[in-house]
Amino acid sequence: MYDAVLFLSKVMIPAVLAFIPLYAAFRNVPVYESFIEGAKEGFPTAIQIIPHLVGMMVAVSIFRETGALDFYLGLCRPLFSWIHFPEEILPLALLRPITGTGALAFAESIFHTEGPDSFLGRMASTMQGSTDTTLYVLTVYFGAVGVRRSLYAAKVGLLADLTGVLASWFIVCWVFGI
């Protein structure tokens, strides 16, 4: 079953790449010209995002590199050890919504010290797959169209991340045992 799923993920992009132009050609669409027309929009969109992403990355970078993040991690620790949440994985839970590369690097450090098939390794993997870099997604999506007031989107994203973290913890304990 898993092998089938993995195979699907491998052939998905080539299949899409072949199917779209072929189908379009049957519909008499000038495929190459269409491609160029659409592709033209890519560059301005990327440029449009730069100020938003720079603004966010600067804040994240200052927050992390000065040790402010570690300070808040320390503050959260008692709360999480109170509910018996594995302490070693706490930084990943807090890093995940803020910085994708930071979270990935932390997950890799767990794989390195504990091994990917350890309890912590499995939990890190599950958390990594079930949550997303909320702040990055918000910045890029709203930045691309110039929306400034994001209403409740940030709250929803962060609470969904928290749910993902707790659900990962629960399911990994349940399936693999502690």
Place this chain on the structure above:
Amino acid sequence: MVNYIWLFMILSGVIAGIVQGEMNVVTQAALKGAKEGVAVCIGLISVLVFWLGMMRIAQDAGLLKKLASVLHPVARFLFPNIPRDHPAMGYILSNMSANLFGLGNAATPMGLKAMEELQKLNPDKKTATPAMCTLLALNTSSLTLIPTTIIGIRMEYGSVNPTEIIGTTIFATCCSTVMAILLDRWFRRREASKKRI
């Protein structure tokens, strides 16, 4: 809220710098962050140009409309305010399918295209619409069937069974997505009732 998060991160970083007496760390971190931001955008250019080109072919061939009409019940439930034949729907659904199959870098261009179409329906261009928030909720909770990145990394670190976490990931990601949809509904209602008062 994003305003507060931003201010909070910068201020606590600067204070941490002052407390440790290492102000140059703050400066370096700021410049490093700026560089990283630009680098990520430059990296996005190739992905955006390529996928937006492909998406245009799909649109011209009427594929997006087809996708939208096949998945109409899902769309109706999640995005009740978007007109049935609006192009935004096709992009939203292709964004969701890309996420589902773990094609992360294809999902972003489709999502941005969807945002662009939603922005056309937006009466107040500076403020997000409920439909935009729903799209964001779906993307931040990352509903995925195959966590491709993490499986790759697990292989690299010599995992005996790199795919064993697919099941647990699907469970956790379903929880977070259901939560995101419920919260989105709840906040949307609250926002709507605020406006009426």
